[in-house]
Amino acid sequence: MDDIDRKILGLLQKDATLSTAEIAEAVGLSTTPCWRRIQILEQEGYITRRVALVDRNKVNVPLDVFVAVRTNEHNWDWLDEFARLICEFPEVVELYRMSGEIDYLMRVVVPDMAAYDAFYKKLISKVQLSDVSSSFAMERIKYTTALPLDYALEETRGRRRRS
Amino acid sequence: MDDIDRKILGLLQKDATLSTAEIAEAVGLSTTPCWRRIQILEQEGYITRRVALVDRNKVNVPLDVFVAVRTNEHNWDWLDEFARLICEFPEVVELYRMSGEIDYLMRVVVPDMAAYDAFYKKLISKVQLSDVSSSFAMERIKYTTALPLDYALEETRGRRRRS
DNA sequence: ACAAGCCATGGACGATATCGACCGTAAGAT
DNA sequence: ATCTTACGGTCGATATCGTCCATGGCTTGT
Incomplete structure (x- = not known):
């Protein structure tokens, strides 16, 4: 869990259709190491699942x-x-x-x-x-599935400390 | 919006990594028409986005x-x-x-x-x-992003009525 | 009967995911 | 001063899918 991982999670939390190439570019990595990180994030259970969100009005539950x-x-x-x-x-x-x-x-x-x-x-x-x-509720002003990532711990697992 | 569409939405709400082939098999269609339906569901705005859900404990917000x-x-x-x-x-x-x-x-x-x-x-x-x-909250007993689809209206748009 | 709408099948193209191998580098440890 | 570890970068090979044709058949409404 370093800044790059946080960025990756942040992006995938917002849009899980991003390709590894796009994420890689956004976080400043090349595709392979970026893909590796995503793999690890999934294996370690940071990413639990990927889901589709449906429009509540369209399915009549406003x-x-x-x-x-x-x-x-x-x-x-x-x-x-x-x-x-x-x-x-x-x-x-x-x-x-x-x-x-x-x-x-x-x-x-x-x-x-x-x-x-x-x-x-x-x-x-x-x-x-x-x-x-x-x-x-009269109105839903905010709703997000994205968790704040600022509290995530560094967790010096391997040895991942970028300045 | 018929039963098949509901099934597709239900599946994608639970797991957006399913391939069209898997969905097709689950709902009893072949891949092409199933793919088309998913396209339409996205174009019509039933599916608003696809996101990754992250583990709240892992990112330290329990x-x-x-x-x-x-x-x-x-x-x-x-x-x-x-x-x-x-x-x-x-x-x-x-x-x-x-x-x-x-x-x-x-x-x-x-x-x-x-x-x-x-x-x-x-x-x-x-x-x-x-x-x-x-x-x-002492404990989160249930949390889902999946909306109930039983209330969705048929909306006879094209002419889609299965038995 | 006819047309429309939907399905199934099959196929083709291209984008991407998914690795494996190898090298370079920077930091830590001995 | 090395040795090791842990990355990241590059290259490349496969293979899986998504994507989108075109065709033909079935059912249903008019």
Whole structure:
């Protein structure tokens, strides 16, 4: 993990269709060593997968709903069951176990409020939840899958230190 | 948008490295028409981009913080400035304008609570916010970039209706 | 019956990925 | 002062795919 690796990751995070030649030029390497680095980044698990992002409007799910959940059950079995169940819902794209007041927070994508209502009914019919509160997003201002790379550690693995 | 298109999108959402031949086989087409459909899906904007997802632990940002923001300023100029500013922060991965109590909700990724504190200080030094409350995620149970495709409309564009 | 739309097949061209081999160099270690 | 290691650069060979023809056949709507 040096500056060049960071640059490569940064580029691929934005656009995974870039050819090795293009990346090589952008980071100031020739193609072969650049390709080697990408290989290593993949083998070491820095890059977990490459995916296509689809337009939410085109597939008719323009609405984000944040669902804050509280429960009375706080044992592992319940959590397992809950997690398993939620993962079945394709509408739930994010689910976090939280600290503080709220036990779980999830983001749900649906076509509109009516569809959310249908989802909500399905949800509460399957799980016992003591308190559910939904907040609707009016507008998504920023959304990116790109993580910040400034915090990545050098990790003197081989011996990679360029001035 | 028929069942085959949905299948193709579903596959590419999960793994964009699949070759057209593999996709073709999976959806029960031969390669050429399958390739054409993918072309169309891209031209029509169903597929917006292809990106690489990187491992958050590897790049040292394992912690999710949800930041709920309230403000007194409710004019367009302020929003523009706020949006512009937030988009500069690579740690802010999602930002929504909400309905209800909270004005804005964002997800921030950082290495640890200390780093979040540093981020927080940077944030409040740049924007005037009347109320900020942070919730830390203990665990990310589900996270996917794949949208549900069940809601996608048929959109009888050409004449595409399979049984 | 006819036309339109979609599929399958086959093939051709070119871009790229994917290596392997070899050399040069700079920094660290002994 | 060497020896070693870890790069990077270059060259080149394969082979896989993407890309895009052209043709023919099947089904469906009018």
